[in-house]
Amino acid sequence: MSNFFSKAEVTSSGRPVFLRNEVERHLLSGVDLEPEDYRFSPLKSGILILTTHRLLWLPSSSATTLTSASSIPLASISHIFSKKSLKSVFHSPRIRFQFLVSSDGRVFDPGSGSGSGSSTGSGSRSVVVTAVVRGKGDCDGFLVKFWDSWRARAWESNETTGSGSGLASGSGAGTGTGGGLYSTDGSVRMVGVAGILRKEQEIWESTDKSLQDAFQDLNALMSKAKEMVMLAEKMRQKLLAGTSSQTSGTNDEEMGSKEEMQDWLLSVGIISPVTKESAGALYHQQLSRQLADFVRTPLERAGGMINLIDAYCLFNRARGTELISPDDMLQACSLWEKFDVPVMLRKFDSRVMVIQNKSHSDEEVFARIKSLATKPEALRNGISPTDAAMTLGIAPAMAKEHLLTAENKGLLCRDISPDGFRFYINLFPEIDPFNIYLRLKATRCFAEFSVKDYGICITWIKAVSTSG
Amino acid sequence: MQKLGDFKLPHFFNYPPYFTLQPVRETREKQIQLWKELILDYCRTQKIFVIKLEEEFPLFSNSAIERTLSHEAREAFLSDLVAEGRAEWLDKGRRSCLILWHRIQDWADIIVNFVKDNGFEDSVMTVEEIRSGIESRGTSIHTFNHVNELDLDKFPFAKGKLAIFKGTSTDDEGIKFSV
Numbered sequence: 093m094s095n096f097f098s099k100a101e102v103t104s105s106g107r108p109v110f111l112r113n114e115v116e117r118h119l120l121s122g123v124d125l126e127p128e129d130y131r132f133s134p135l136k137s138g139i140l141i142l143t144t145h146r147l148l149w150l151p152s153s154s155a156t157t158l159t160s161a162s163s164i165p166l167a168s169i170s171h172i173f174s175k176k177s178l179k180s181v182f183h184s185p186r187i188r189f190q191f192l193v194s195s196d197g198r199v200f201d202p203g204s205g206s207g208s209g210s211s212t213g214s215g216s217r218s219v220v221v222t223a224v225v226r227g228k229g230d231c232d233g234f235l236v237k238f239w240d241s242w243r244a245r246a247w248e249s250n251e252t253t254g255s256g257s258g259l260a261s262g263s264g265a266g267t268g269t270g271g272g273l274y275s276t277d278g279s280v281r282m283v284g285v286a287g288i289l290r291k292e293q294e295i296w297e298s299t300d301k302s303l304q305d306a307f308q309d310l311n312a313l314m315s316k317a318k319e320m321v322m323l324a325e326k327m328r329q330k331l332l333a334g335t336s337s338q339t340s341g342t343n344d345e346e347m348g349s350k351e352e353m354q355d356w357l358l359s360v361g362i363i364s365p366v367t368k369e370s371a372g373a374l375y376h377q378q379l380s381r382q383l384a385d386f387v388r389t390p391l392e393r394a395g396g397m398i399n400l401i402d403a404y405c406l407f408n409r410a411r412g413t414e415l416i417s418p419d420d421m422l423q424a425c426s427l428w429e430k431f432d433v434p435v436m437l438r439k440f441d442s443r444v445m446v447i448q449n450k451s452h453s454d455e456e457v458f459a460r461i462k463s464l465a466t467k468p469e470a471l472r473n474g475i476s477p478t479d480a481a482m483t484l485g486i487a488p489a490m491a492k493e494h495l496l497t498a499e500n501k502g503l504l505c506r507d508i509s510p511d512g513f514r515f516y517i518n519l520f521p522e523i524d525p526f527n528i529y530l531r532l533k534a535t536r537c538f539a540e541f542s543v544k545d546y547g548i549c550i551t552w553i554k555a556v557s558t559s560g
Numbered sequence: 561m562q563k564l565g566d567f568k569l570p571h572f573f574n575y576p577p578y579f580t581l582q583p584v585r586e587t588r589e590k591q592i593q594l595w596k597e598l599i600l601d602y603c604r605t606q607k608i609f610v611i612k613l614e615e616e617f618p619l620f621s622n623s624a625i626e627r628t629l630s631h632e633a634r635e636a637f638l639s640d641l642v643a644e645g646r647a648e649w650l651d652k653g654r655r656s657c658l659i660l661w662h663r664i665q666d667w668a669d670i671i672v673n674f675v676k677d678n679g680f681e682d683s684v685m686t687v688e689e690i691r692s693g694i695e696s697r698g699t700s701i702h703t704f705n706h707v708n709e710l711d712l713d714k715f716p717f718a719k720g721k722l723a724i725f726k727g728t729s730t731d732d733e734g735i736k737f738s739v
Contacts, residue, residue: 474576474577499583499584499587500584502584502586502587505577505580505582505584505587506577506580506582506583507576507577507579507580507627508580509576509579509580509626509627510626514576516575516576516577518577518587519572519575519577520577520582520587520590520591520594521586521590523572523590523594525593525594525597549571552575553571556574
């Protein structure tokens, strides 16, 4: 029984690859997807991620391969059932929804060619699926956001690029990403904290005004910008249902505004920061994976090794809001050992911590240092961390760590002088205390002596003596 | 080959790291070993007995490469010599070190032989007489003015053979040999 859900792409760290403008909204763990149609096989115990465009299901990390991640476009969903019966008190929470299936048995995907988001395809049937939430997630919150995202129809803005101009002037950020915002209407980039604060102020003012109108006339509401729809629905649901959030400790208002900021205030890099609200108990896990993805680019630029502090600054800057604490960062990095990610945290003897590629080879670095240290110039004057940094293509602080490690291995030795801190190739092992004047060794064939016995020493003497 | 006076210096004397106390254990051990040999060699040939740490000592700097041993480094090397029995601290503050390029035992042997050779048994001599007398010319004793510091009484073979008398001034110190 093969799986007819669409396949979802994931990164090498197990995070889903998002579409353009797609933002993650909520995450539940321990979810089974049970279709009420025998042709679709159930998916057991995975992570269900709701985004503005799709429902994604990822197998849990104990599952076999990453290739079995699935997705259901929200566009193909025709109905969401909200039933609250007495039974639901005793069972695991369930979310039932219905989506359309095209004639070949695959999930109907309106993104593939057709311009309208209409739910009637040719010869399509519908399948009902129940998502059983066995994990400890906020199911009610998920349901609310599910409704919002489905009604918001974020996928339609991809097809009508002119919608950018239809937005209210203050809400220029919308659900779009940094890329969509800055290119379509060609407006001035809002950079820096002042720009963000200004934008936020404008958004709040216009939101306030719009809400007043919207509540009076539901039709007028529907014709407003789609962010207003989402906002109003969210506020209304919260006021009416008075849902008790399972993430206690944060009041609803704070959570709501945080989400708005999350949606509207985006900066370069990450479209959908993983937050404590949307991932709950899996916060550190998802953060860890997201960090692994993010850090790849800075690592390349820095030559394969980057200071943990630098990585922390870059990551937080990219997140914009929902900054993480240094502890979170450390914890996220230490979780990498459990996952199969291509990066690792490394602690040097000097207690400096760096992030490096798993493929990074110390031996290779030492070979390069050795060849640098045995050049005639280096034999005479030694090498400084700056010299090493230029040769290895990494930051001077990182280069110094490498030099110190090489010293510990006996490859180099240090020279401290008023000129500074320099390293020389280590000649000590080669110096024979019983032959310090390098007298020729008398052997049976007395005319013969072996220069190889002194190896680098001879090279050094030659290099030093030519300088006069 | 560089020279310090008439002393021939080994080639690694021009190696800058040689003048920086190395932190890595193996490297440091080798470095200490080389320095100890060098100090003993130099003192033996130049007939130097005492090194004062705070004063300039020609062996501890190399002006060609502009490097000087730090106080910490000097103390480390000399302490190692003391531990090996090739040197002794002359004061508690470790400012002054007696270099025994002959071991104490060897010195004692030399003196005893000197006494025997010159028929000084059963006689009392002052240190000054021993040191600068005609008989001691040509021997190591000639410039050795620290006989009293050697504390020869400690040595079992010297028990009963040597007795040191201390006078009111160093000139009056004498040794009685009863070999």
